[in-house]
Amino acid sequence: MIKKIDVTDLKPKMFIHDINCPWIEHPFLRDSFVVESDHDIEKIAAYGIRQVYIDTALGPDMPEAPTVHEIHKQLDERMQHLGRTLKRVPPPLISVEKERVKAKQVCREANRIVHNVLQDCRLGKQVELEQVEPVVSNIVDSIFRNPDAIVSLLRIKQADRYTFQHSVAVGTLLISFCRALGIDRKTIEMVGLGGLLHDIGKMQVPNNILNKPGKLTESEFEIMKNHVRDGCLVLEKTPGMSPIALSVAAEHHECYDGSGYPLGLKGDEISLYGQMAAVVDVYDALTSTRIYHVGIEPTEVLRKLLEWSDHHFNLTMVHQFIRSIGIYPVGTLVRLESGYLAVVVEQHHENLLHPRVRAVFNSRSRSYMPPRDFDLSKPGCNDRIASFEVPSRWGVDPGRFI
Template identity: 60%
Template sequence: MIKKIEVGDLRPGMYVHDLNRDWSEHPFLRNRFKLASAQDVEKIADLGLRYVYIDTDKGDDLAPSGDSNQFTPAQTSEIHRSAAIEPIVAAVPIAEELRQARHVYHEAHSIVRDMLQDCRLGKQVALEQARPVVTAITESIFRNPDALISLLRLKRADQYTFQHSVAVGTLLISFCRALNIERAEIELAGMGGLLHDIGKMRIPQELLNKAGKLTSAEFEIVKGHVEAGRGLLENTFGISPISISVAAEHHERYDGSGYPLGLIGEQISRFGQMAAIVDVYDALTSNRVYHHGTEPTAVLKTLLEGGGSHFNTRLVHQFIRTVGIYPVGTLVKLESDELAVVVEQHREDLLHPKVRTIFDARQRRFIKPRDYDLAKPSCNRRILSFEMPGRWRIEPTAYLRQ
């Protein structure tokens, strides 16, 4: 059966019947093909399409409503077994950290924007500007990682490059923290995250902002941002090899299918492998000029299903443990037809976080907030699906301060 679906609903295992593009206008060898990996999904998202046609007789179908992006208990059990990381107890409550985290986020965005724009004008990379930002992000993550990470979804499509840089740096710092990496190395990796796309400042803006599909020649030019970034950073006094590896390897893939060097497996540094996961996660969950962001839970499942080929599977499991299947600050719909904001993770039970109900979807009205711990056997609430906040005109982070 031929079915029209949104690009955000594509998953590895589906069979693409029609992209509505000529063969010369997409990077695949055939017009009809089975999606083999998360990277295939990412390539289609980068085409700027909103819809594609799939053939459910030749590949996977959409799961029934409410179930398409759910993790199974078996999957979460494997994540817990493989990840083998100790849960981190927040030093301060999220409501207390949010105000400081908001200040850190806006300051980081402002400084990274200025740094990248200066680089576009031919100026040297100003590490002295970035170091206080990295330290501030790290300190916020150490106090309560969920606060700052919950703010990363507040992106504007026209500010994507700068906000993506801050997001990758922040997520990488949190990832490193969860793996109990030494503080000094955490900050060096975070610096690499902030600067991972600095090479794009050497790429023509009209290509970076192009709404339609890039030609093969244009795509090769854009891919050059990695080597350009490596060159810029290698000529920056005081830069760490760890920071350089993040920028130089974030497009490498575990199976050797990445670029620019086609490194395989452990030829890619640990920080490069981590950066690749973080970069794809934030790119796919972000709204861009040509692409509506996909829900975090769906992206995590896509990463999990592609983990054995493009990414180190154990690191994918550890990243999911870091951000959670239902990240704090996300909006979910319960079986009771209530909308709720995820307010706290159970790191040992990723399927059942603590939530705060705020809206009656059936009667379409706000309700008095009430907290539920979905992990308690006595709780009669269950998550049905993730909801895009824009659809309901709800800002979830506003309900984390209560």
């Protein structure tokens, strides 16, 4: 049986089923292993890991600990409550279909420019803000017209271009996040700029570590962590760089409980924009497929962010991020109560549980069907989302149907 326990309750010989760590670059070679000694427990705690999942069939039990089923049920109930109570910002100016054409162009240009800027940085050249600022402005324009269009494109990444495309995704998600919070445009642009450049310090990390097709060793992990300070040194020397943009780059790996790096800031010692960036950075990293990591479905990652907000993230920021992106983000494959598999194509601004979806597959006959749209928020629509689905299980590519 899989159970969740505090690290303080770990004992030698227990079998860790999942280290429950929100960072991809943690220093453990495996996510599952036997706790050999008290030193292992101290090492886990030293990296800010507060709770883990154990397998009681492979090691000692803790009878009073909740099971993974109980934890998932609690998190699902919390997600459903948020879906009923959180409201999005007012309706977009144009439809997601119309904006998607422009959004593709904006996304392509953003990836090209950020790739060039980061490559120039690797060669020792200074960041030129006049190259990046128009990109930020174009993303803001797209988000203000319809945030779902460009956000739906962000999971499409190439393994060898991950660092650049992740930077664009974080900047874009932060802009959408800011818009949902009602932040003024000038500040939004500074936050977006910080998001696009938040990982610029990784250009100082050796390629064999940055693109390693597997878990990092402890020494490699320590080198990787230096990217935050290295990035700040680059940005501090950049003429015209705003303190807000700098805070995004400086604080995106800080944790609300003080267990993050490089400064171990705690609570409101971390700026609002640093707290937002920490949530967005983990969300995009976990939903993205890389050489050694298969992307997790967005709704599952949002559920994990909610779980980790007990320690690592500001709970209010996690709630607001879910509000900005939806319980079932655009592009998510869902199963309806009717048995249809549908792709979420647009959020509803008053009900996060009832987006507009496009049914494309009959799960009962396991066959494709002519695409059919349902607005689940309409009173006459009796269908509802039963669950989110993993597209590979059904051989369905949601991107084909948006």
